[in-house]
Amino acid sequence: VKDYKVIIVHGGGSFGHYWSVKYDMHTKPLPYPSEGVSIVHESMIKLNHMVIEKFLSHELKPFSVPPSSYVFNNLPCKDRILDLVSMTRKNDLIPVTYGDVVHTSDGNFSILSGDTIMNLLSTHLKPRYSIFTTGVDGIYDKLDNGGNLIPNISVSGGGNVLSHQPAIDNERMPFDVTGGMKRKMEESLKIVKEGIPVYLVNGFHPERLLDILNNRDFVGTCMRMEQ
Ligand SMILES: Nc1ncnc2c1ncn2[C@@H]1O[C@H](COP(=O)(O)OP(=O)(O)OP(=O)(O)O)[C@@H](O)[C@H]1O
Numbered sequence: 001v002k003d004y005k006v007i008i009v010h011g012g013g014s015f016g017h018y019w020s021v022k023y024d025m026h027t028k029p030l031p032y033p034s035e036g037v038s039i040v041h042e043s044m045i046k047l048n049h050m051v052i053e054k055f056l057s058h059e060l061k062p063f064s065v066p067p068s069s070y071v072f073n074n075l076p077c078k079d080r081i082l083d084l085v086s087m088t089r090k091n092d093l094i095p096v097t098y099g100d101v102v103h104t105s106d107g108n109f110s111i112l113s114g115d116t117i118m119n120l121l122s123t124h125l126k127p128r129y130s131i132f133t134t135g136v137d138g139i140y141d142k143l144d145n146g147g148n149l150i151p152n153i154s155v156s157g158g159g160n161v162l163s164h165q166p167a168i169d170n171e172r173m174p175f176d177v178t179g180g181m182k183r184k185m186e187e188s189l190k191i192v193k194e195g196i197p198v199y200l201v202n203g204f205h206p207e208r209l210l211d212i213l214n215n216r217d218f219v220g221t222c223m224r225m226e227q
């Protein structure tokens with residue numbers, strides 16, 4: 001990580017995600033119960049704090065960035081997003097941002113997921129690549145026993161996912177409140193359409209991130225424009 005400029009985005013997991021389900025809060029801007037708004041927000045600050053402390057304990061230089069600093073009224077603020085890069089230009093700082101509950105307008109709030117933030121940041125900052133890490137090896141054709149990992153997914157100029165081997169069994173693809181892998185694929189597709197390759201890999205195998213950075217064979221899924 002020390003040799004690269006990176007921005008880290010983390011999701012809610014058993015913190016924000018758990019509470020947003022409990023209080024029935026979604027991406028749609030609504031006057032959600034104040035208690036839910038408070039608790040989801042606090043839980044994400046707590047998780048972010050834990051992530052920041054972990055980075056510090058590895059002698060990295062994290063810099064926590066709340067999404068409310070670059071999203072206003074549910075719209076990304078281009079200048080504030082570009083500022084995330086200029087802020088790290090002459091130092092070793094690593095911006096660490098996260099999915100959260102954000103104020104939209106008039107006391108309405110919405111859930112802004114880490115997956116959507118990946119798209120906002122990628123489309124504005126045009127990084128060399130975007131990497132999603134999850135608890136699974138990548139995108140599978142189906143999740144039952146015997147499902148196979150899809151190593152490459154190419155996207156046509158028109159933005160359609162081209163056929164790939166193995167094909168995805170859509171009917172059996174489950175998804176959760178923040179969309180699970182389905183949401184990640186939708187956001188990935190938008191990033192890929194900007195010409196940025198997207199990798200989906202297992203975060204429990206950090207060496208796979210290095211394989212990607214070093215252009216080696218890796219275990220995971222790569223989505224990119226048709227070559
Ligand atoms: N076709 C698929 N291929 C791979 N994983 C899939 C597929 N369909 C659904 N999933 C599920 O999507 C999950 C990844 O999305 P999920 O939203 O649970 O993780 P996350 O975004 O990393 O964490 P969180 O949302 O809790 O912050 C996988 O653990 C897997 O169970």
Ligand SMILES: [Mg+2]
Nearest residue numbers: 011178179180
């Ligand atoms: Mg998720």
